[in-house]
Amino acid sequence: MPLNMTLIQIEELLETCHRGSIAAAARALGKSRGAVSMSLSALEDQLGVTLFQRRGNRLAPTPLALELLDDCQRLSDLARAIEARCHRHLEGEEALLRIARDDALPEAFWRDLVAEMSATFPALSLGFGLSPAAELATTLAEGAVDLGLGVMDEEIHVAGSERLVLGDVDMLMVVSPKHPLARLGRVTQRDLREHPFIAQSWYGEGGLRQARLDVRQRIGVSHFELMRDMASDGIGWALVPAPLARERLEDGRLTLLAHPEAVQPQAFVALRSRDFRDGRITNWLLERLRGYLARHGRLAGRPLMD
Structure with missing residues (x-):
């Protein structure tokens, strides 16, 4: 299966899980609620799994999503470290x-x-x-x-x-x-x-x-x-x-x-x-x-x- 998930999607997943709603995550990321919702739905389609349970206006991460959080955080931290190292090299x-x-x-x-x-x-x-x-x-x-x-x-x-x-x-x-x-x-x-x-x-x-x-x-x-x-x-x-x-x-x-x-x-x-x-x-x-x-x-x- 080709790897299609992006670091942007990982950040959106982390923010949504930590803040408890797509709306709060969107505000933190400076994006619209609809953009974040569509991106997370695309991530679920790409991975073939359900990451959030939607019940009306309520949103809850699935057990699988909670299991993935630590690895997603490591990927996010690593990406930031790579970016920072390149910046320090240029400086x-x-x-x-x-x-x-x-x-x-x-x-x-x-x-x-x-x-x-x-x-x-x-x-x-x-x-x-x-x-x-x-x-x-x-x-x-x-x-x-x-x-x-x-x-x-x-x-x-x-x-x-x-x-x-x-x-x-x-x-x-x-x-x-x-x-x-x-x-x-x-x-x-x-x-x-x-x-x-x-x-x-x-x-x-x-x-x-x-x-x-x-x-x-x-x-x-x-x-x-x-x-x-x-x-x-x-x-x-x-x-x-x-x-x-x-x-x-x-x-x-x-x-x-x-x-x-x-x-x-x-x-x-x-x-x-x-x-x-x-x-x-x-x-x-x-x-x-x-x-x-x-x-x-x-x-x-x-x-x-x-």
């Missing part, structure tokens, strides 16, 4: 976005951003991975992600990728107010060398690596939040992004070292493969990041030292 909207990022920006910001993305782009499949900035380039080079986001110096580069600077983040030399370095009116490089430096570590060639600095003792951890927390606990001094350190500087759990390079602006970068076809969602995401960095990336009122 340049990505179906999947895989992102690796560091934790230079607060986790609360990322949670709010993901919630907003999910509400704005409900069909998006989104993957977020967290890793130190030095590992982002490797992740991107391996094709595991579409975007790498984080605080990166110019040495971090991936062949075949595009580097897009979204804004600056102040990296701050911070320490607990109870730490010996906090009592010095001027901190020198020699002073720094004599105290433990809480450095970021990552996996690279040859195993676990750490940020290079001329100090006697380094304590390597994977993420900026751990570095900040350990500095707050008085374990050593650290270079921490301003968005993560700001609250603790304000409430006194951290203090900025009296060092000429206590505030070091560094680029917050998006690395993306040239093969990646970014679209509406990627552009939306990058604009949100630019806005956040413009408002919160730099340390307001930062001291300047000679």
